[in-house]
Amino acid sequence: MSFDQELRPRQPRKLIITGGAGFIGSNFVHHWCQQYPGDRVVVLDALTYAGNRKNLEDLEGRANFRFVAGDICDRALIDRLLKEEGIDTIAHFAAESHVDRSILGPGEFVRTNVVGTFTLLEAFRHHWIENGRPNDYRFHHVSTDEVYGSLEPDDPAFSETTSYAPNSPYSASKAGSDHLVRAYHHTYGLPTLITNCSNNYGPYHFPEKLIPLMGINILLGKPLPVYGDGQNIRDWLYVGDHCSALDVVLHKGTAGETYNIGGNNEVKNIDLVHKLCELMNELAPDLPVRPAQNLITFVKDRPGHDRRYAIDATKIRTELGWSPSVTVDQGLQRTVEWFLSHQDWWQPLLSKEYQEYYRKVYA
Ligand code: NAD
Ligand code: TYD
Numbered sequence: 466m467s468f469d470q471e472l473r474p475r476q477p478r479k480l481i482i483t484g485g486a487g488f489i490g491s492n493f494v495h496h497w498c499q500q501y502p503g504d505r506v507v508v509l510d511a512l513t514y515a516g517n518r519k520n521l522e523d524l525e526g527r528a529n530f531r532f533v534a535g536d537i538c539d540r541a542l543i544d545r546l547l548k549e550e551g552i553d554t555i556a557h558f559a560a561e562s563h564v565d566r567s568i569l570g571p572g573e574f575v576r577t578n579v580v581g582t583f584t585l586l587e588a589f590r591h592h593w594i595e596n597g598r599p600n601d602y603r604f605h606h607v608s609t610d611e612v613y614g615s616l617e618p619d620d621p622a623f624s625e626t627t628s629y630a631p632n633s634p635y636s637a638s639k640a641g642s643d644h645l646v647r648a649y650h651h652t653y654g655l656p657t658l659i660t661n662c663s664n665n666y667g668p669y670h671f672p673e674k675l676i677p678l679m680g681i682n683i684l685l686g687k688p689l690p691v692y693g694d695g696q697n698i699r700d701w702l703y704v705g706d707h708c709s710a711l712d713v714v715l716h717k718g719t720a721g722e723t724y725n726i727g728g729n730n731e732v733k734n735i736d737l738v739h740k741l742c743e744l745m746n747e748l749a750p751d752l753p754v755r756p757a758q759n760l761i762t763f764v765k766d767r768p769g770h771d772r773r774y775a776i777d778a779t780k781i782r783t784e785l786g787w788s789p790s791v792t793v794d795q796g797l798q799r800t801v802e803w804f805l806s807h808q809d810w811w812q813p814l815l816s817k818e819y820q821e822y823y824r825k826v827y828a
Pocket of ligand 2: 664
């Protein structure tokens, strides 16, 4: 960023945030509304099983905030919103996001993640052209490190130049959408940004994912299903740190570039589950089974289970000055405290649909 730009006051922006009722999206909406109250924020979310309007209830009725229940594959709706709201930025989180569900039914992943992203890109491209191709418009595509595939123990971490090698229907559909975004910049000059982030955790995390699933099962005295030998490694990032990274990329990132985001917190699944058990033993007064470690159960492995993910975040650190602020121990403590004090948030999510899903995955 030039000296001149640094001195210029920030112009208010008008954003569509897709998937803003989901886990990371809702954390990002809160972050943005708090940091930039003068910006217009329009959340577009289809409210699938993973979307929850409760995640945004404190923002309802607030000036500059609008919630639209709708599908990112609905071109007419997107065209209308872009125009009537005078949108200059799309922050695109909406997706089918869970690997185990993508193994059970990949079709919805192709529809939302590939066709939905394509629909948004086409609508935004036309809107951008109609408005004279402003170079401060942004299409920010929020993606995952899973597009890079699986690492062996001694492999270097994923960088922005690592070849794509997605292994699950989820990561393949995200890779497809990343390629479309890249092509829209390369071919049409659309001002895009892509971020590929490691595993997030924190408030509003849907119970199907490892950390909330284990935390809730500990509270319910249910078995803790560790896939395979539990030696798979993930690079954990507290969701608030992901939001601050996305903010920095949106403000300072170069259009057309990709940035990797990671926590520098590689942990084996089994070690993470032990950490969670220890925290729960310490913080939860009435556990049905104590110590919680007695609930750990090794179950059959996930088909095609990636062994290790790790992010090299040198580019975002050196070029944009971002680094994570929360260690995995601090983040886990915050997360456990949040889940303990928000039982009314997660209890209703253990619905009939969720129980059916659970039976299929852990059969
Ligand atoms: P999530 O499953 O919690 O939320 C997804 C949201 O998208 C939900 O609110 C859902 O209702 C909405 N949605 C789904 N299909 C839609 C459609 N067709 N139209 C409109 N809205 C729709 O997901 P998340 O974990 O918050 O992930 C958000 C994004 O971040 C995804 O693109 C994901 O690939 C990416 N990501 C996630 C992680 C992670 O650890 N969770 C890590 C890196 C990147
Ligand atoms: P998950 O939270 O589903 O994220 P991702 O598959 O996108 O990395 O899973 C994180 C890790 O935890 C992954 O290695 C799979 C493993 N896992 C289990 O061992 N048991 C479970 O019940 C779940 C949901 C995940």
